[in-house]
Amino acid sequence: MSRPPKIPESVLVVIHTPALEVLLIERADQPGFWQSVTGSKDRADEPLIETCVREVAEETGLAIGSAELPLAALQDWQLANLYEIYPVWRHRYAPGVTHNTEHVFGLTLPAPRPVQLNPREHLQHAWLPWREAADRCFSPSNAEAILQLPRFVMR
Incomplete structure (x- = not known):
């Protein structure tokens, strides 16, 4: 049975500490x-917060909404990026879909901590100073979001 096409609306969750250390994860399908x-909505009416909670849990094992990581730690940065989907991943979308809208969120953790990666999705993780994290990102919109981090943390 084939999977339904991905919805071209997604979230980008910058996981960071108050000291501006940023968690990055390396893609398994593109070392x-x-x-x-990052992750797309599962259904068109899925609230973006729900998408964030689900994707963070799937990709890192972190449970937003738990006693140790309250929902208030997740902030909608009210930023959205429209970008062209990389050709290597376009087959996951309906025919003719070439662009995705990405909504940017920040998730504050008190300090760096280990995460549980799904080995089918990600190979390794690293906690990096924000500028170094931005430089390491392959996605320009992800790098730009990380460069915005000080303005959201200093509020």
């Missing part, structure tokens, strides 16, 4: 491609 947590 050397480092990124923050």
Whole structure:
């Protein structure tokens, strides 16, 4: 049975500490491609917060909404990026879909911590200073979101 096409609306969750350390994860399907947590909506009416909670849990094992990681740690940065989907991943979308809208969120953790990666999706993780994390990202919109981090943490 084939999977339904991906919905071209996604979240980007920059996981960071108050000291501006950023979690990056390396894609298993494209070794050397480092990124923050990303993921598409499962259904058109899925709230973006729900998408964030699901994707963070799937990709890192972190449970937003738990006693140790309250929902208030997740902030909608009110930023959205429209970008062209990389040709290597376009087959996952309906025919003719070439662009995705990505909504940017930040998730504050008190300090760096280990995460549980799904080995089918990601190879390794790293906690990096924000500028170094931005430089390592393969995605320009992800790098730009990380460069915006100080303005959201200093509020």
